[in-house]
Amino acid sequence: MKRGIASTVFFLLLLVSWEAASRSGLYSPVMFPSPSSVVQYLWQSICDGTLEMATLVTMKRLLVGYAIGLVFGIPLGLLTARFKMFQDTIGLLALGVQTLPSVCWVPLALLWFGQTESAMLFVVVMGTLWSVIIATNDGVRTMPPIYLRAARTMGSQGLHTWMKVILPASLPYLVGGMKQGWAFAWRSLMAAEIFVTILTGFGLGQLLHYGRELHAMDQVVAIMIVIIFIGLLADRIFFSPWERFLHRRWGTGALK
Amino acid sequence: MSVEHELKNSSAERIEVAGISKTFTTKRRSVLALDNVSLKVAEGEFVCLVGPSGCGKSTLLNIIAGLEQPDSGQVLANGEAVSEPGRDRMVMFQEHALFPWLDVMGNVLFGLKLKPGLKDREREEVAKYYLHLVGLEKFHHSNVHELSGGMKQRVALARALAPNPRVLLMDEPFASLDALTREQLYGDIQRIWEARRKTIIFVTHNVREAACLGDRVILFSPNPGRIRAEFSVDLPRARDINSVELARYSSEIMVALKGFTSSEGREVSE
Numbered sequence: 001m002k003r004g005i006a007s008t009v010f011f012l013l014l015l016v017s018w019e020a021a022s023r024s025g026l027y028s029p030v031m032f033p034s035p036s037s038v039v040q041y042l043w044q045s046i047c048d049g050t051l052e053m054a055t056l057v058t059m060k061r062l063l064v065g066y067a068i069g070l071v072f073g074i075p076l077g078l079l080t081a082r083f084k085m086f087q088d089t090i091g092l093l094a095l096g097v098q099t100l101p102s103v104c105w106v107p108l109a110l111l112w113f114g115q116t117e118s119a120m121l122f123v124v125v126m127g128t129l130w131s132v133i134i135a136t137n138d139g140v141r142t143m144p145p146i147y148l149r150a151a152r153t154m155g156s157q158g159l160h161t162w163m164k165v166i167l168p169a170s171l172p173y174l175v176g177g178m179k180q181g182w183a184f185a186w187r188s189l190m191a192a193e194i195f196v197t198i199l200t201g202f203g204l205g206q207l208l209h210y211g212r213e214l215h216a217m218d219q220v221v222a223i224m225i226v227i228i229f230i231g232l233l234a235d236r237i238f239f240s241p242w243e244r245f246l247h248r249r250w251g252t253g254a255l256k
Numbered sequence: 257m258s259v260e261h262e263l264k265n266s267s268a269e270r271i272e273v274a275g276i277s278k279t280f281t282t283k284r285r286s287v288l289a290l291d292n293v294s295l296k297v298a299e300g301e302f303v304c305l306v307g308p309s310g311c312g313k314s315t316l317l318n319i320i321a322g323l324e325q326p327d328s329g330q331v332l333a334n335g336e337a338v339s340e341p342g343r344d345r346m347v348m349f350q351e352h353a354l355f356p357w358l359d360v361m362g363n364v365l366f367g368l369k370l371k372p373g374l375k376d377r378e379r380e381e382v383a384k385y386y387l388h389l390v391g392l393e394k395f396h397h398s399n400v401h402e403l404s405g406g407m408k409q410r411v412a413l414a415r416a417l418a419p420n421p422r423v424l425l426m427d428e429p430f431a432s433l434d435a436l437t438r439e440q441l442y443g444d445i446q447r448i449w450e451a452r453r454k455t456i457i458f459v460t461h462n463v464r465e466a467a468c469l470g471d472r473v474i475l476f477s478p479n480p481g482r483i484r485a486e487f488s489v490d491l492p493r494a495r496d497i498n499s500v501e502l503a504r505y506s507s508e509i510m511v512a513l514k515g516f517t518s519s520e521g522r523e524v525s526e
Contacts, residue, residue, distance in 0.1 A: 149323055150353040153341045154367035154419065164366075168357040250356050251401025 033218040038225070041218040050207070051226065057201035058189065059230075061120045066185050068121070069128025070178065076129075077136020077177075078162065087137075094133040102127035102188030106195050115198050120189065127188035128181040135177015139170025172250060175242045182238070186231060204230075259381045262374060262420060268300040268455040269334050269344055269422035271320060276329035278315055288480035289315045292329070295474065295483065302449060302456045304470035306463055306509070312481025313459045314427055320457065321347045321425050333423065343371060346421035350428040352408040354400045360387065360411050361396045367419040386414040389448060406437035413448070423455045430465070439497055442468055446494045463513065467506040468497045475509065477516045485512045 015035055021027070022034035029037070045051040080091035105126045106119075113119035143166065151165045167174075193205020204223055211219030246252070273295040280287045289312040297303050305313040318324040320331050322341040331338040333345065341347075346367070354363050364383040368374070374382070387393050390410040400408065409429055416424060430438045446469065449456060460466050466473045467489055475485040489505050496502065 144351075146349060146351055146353045147355060150347070150349065150355075151366075152323065153321055153345070153347040154415075155341070155343050155370040156366075160370070165355070169355070171357060249359075249399050249401075251399060 030215060030217060033221055037218040038222045041216075041222045042226075045219075045222070050202075054202050054204045054207045055226070055230070058193065058203035058205065060201075061117070061203065062124060062185060062189050065121045065124025065189070066128050066182060068125050069132055069181055069185065072125075073129045073132030073177075073181070074136050074174070077133040078140060078166070080133065081137045081140035090133065091137060094130045094137075097126075098130040098134055102184050103191040105188065106192050109192070110196060115196055117198065117200055119196065120192055120198065120203075123188045123192040124185045127184035127186075131184055132177050132181045135173050135180065136170065139173025139177070140166055142173065143169040172246050172252070175239065175246060179235075179239050182234065183231075186234075190227060259378045259385075262378065262382050263385055267422065268453055270299050271295075271297040271423060271455060271457065272332040272335075273316065273320065274329055274332065276316065276319060276326045276331070278312070278319065278324070278326050280315075290319075290326070291480035291482050293481065293483055294329075297455055297457060300453045300455055302458065302469060302471045304458045304460060304466035304473045305476060306460055306466045306473055306513070307476030307481075308461060308478055308513075310481075311476035311478040313476050315481070317347075317425050317427050317457060317459050320423075321345055323347070343367070343419050344421055345423045345425055346416040346419065348409075348412050348416045348424065348426045348429045350431050352400075352405075352412045354408055354411055354415070356400050358400075359396070360392065360398050360400070360403070363400070363411055364415045364418050367415060371419050383414075383418055386418045387411075389417070389451070390414045390444065404437070405433050406441060409433065409441065410444070413445070417448070417452065417454075421454065423457065426456065426458045428460055429458075431460070431462075438465075442497050443494060445469065450493065463509050464497060464502070464506040467502055467509060468495050473509055475513060484516055485509075487512075 019035050022029065022032055042051065076086070076090055076094075079086040080094070081087070102123060105123045109119040109122045109126075113122060147165055147169055148161065151161055156165060189203075190205045190208075193203040194209045197206060197209075204227055208220060208223040208227075211217070211223060273293060276290050276293045277288070278290040280289050287310070289310075293312070293316060295303075295316075305316065307313050315324065319326050320338065322331075322338050322345065325339070333342075338345070355366065358366065361380075361383060364387060365379055368379045368382060371379075384393070384396070387396060390413055392407060392410055392414065395403065395407070395411075400411070403411065412429070430441055433441070442465070458466070458469055463473075467487075470489055473487045473489060474483055475487070476482065477484045487505065487509055491499075491501055491505070
């Protein structure tokens, strides 16, 4: 409750000083939009459906790409952890490529796929895949071997051991990796959308880009806020419940 | 299969260790952990393996469990050769080895779920029975990290008992607990053994613990790992670890142990 008050006061103050600064006339409204004009833009774009459409387009790209990244990343991570051959090939590749900021995939994606949805998808997958592989691999490798021995004595073998022991034992790492993968995917998609116009759909990044082209600073700031909001929301919806569950079960996370 | 049927004792198993040898090779040297070790354990017998570290007693337990393979010799369970882990032989480790992603109930159910022929509801009832047996009926849905060390080992015991094995293999299960908790568990394990009549092979480096629990105490010596002596403990149950009669047995065993480990330093506690 106390914490709720602190954050409310803080953000109200931030908003008030922002409005005050824009009304003081010190800055040109073209460069420094007022919160009220931002809210006005948001309201308008919600009413005419622009914002919903853009959000939908962006979220679709993000979720599909992220899902592909997970579907390939988790099994590949399990393989690199289990087999030396995969560790020395895919594992090494992942380690190297992961250091590449995912924006760097955009030029390549453009050349390979042109201005298409596939290019967007490619960038998101590249942002997700490698960090998920590495996190899964690390999670499996840090598992205490006693779990495997205990499971074996109780008759667990093969696929059952993978699904019921190895995978859940590496969950804390896995969720960490999925969260990082999500952050990378989100950032790379925004970069890609700002860079590239695709006729099959205007995403949030594209709205941001055209805001700049049109010198509509209220639009630029409004979209930035929407992007922050979606990022926070994803964290709350997808990751927070998992993390809370893991902390409760494992008894980690003493600092709340 | 009904719950009553499942809870009925399956007959305990006879274990026969025949001429087992095992060498561990590292880059520097190779160690003969077990040198032609033979041992017979009768159905329903409680046998303690005692010896200083490196005498191969844990290795022998792992081989009986099927977790490790001997270089030569074989283990027979009721006359059949053991080559891999089986539901008839359950293991309790020194570290509780409970799964932190499952709650107490989930841990006890783990082995039961792998046992065919039971309905889920029946499995749950069996798990509840064993949690009651170890005195943890109020902790079904606790997380592992919320339990004390002694409670964790109780859950591990319930988990090992739940699939109704014929042999229980215990590898220094109480070594990391404090003295008071340990004493409680000595009482519990004897009570449960009386109730469930499993064959128990119990590894420890604590001579008094061995004398307190075992029908027989088998003494191992290291380099190479061999059986050196054997003692029968003829005291009525339940035995008290602090009783005078027990002290007589444990000092007798201790003297024998010191006889062949004097040059190795004292790694065995009384």
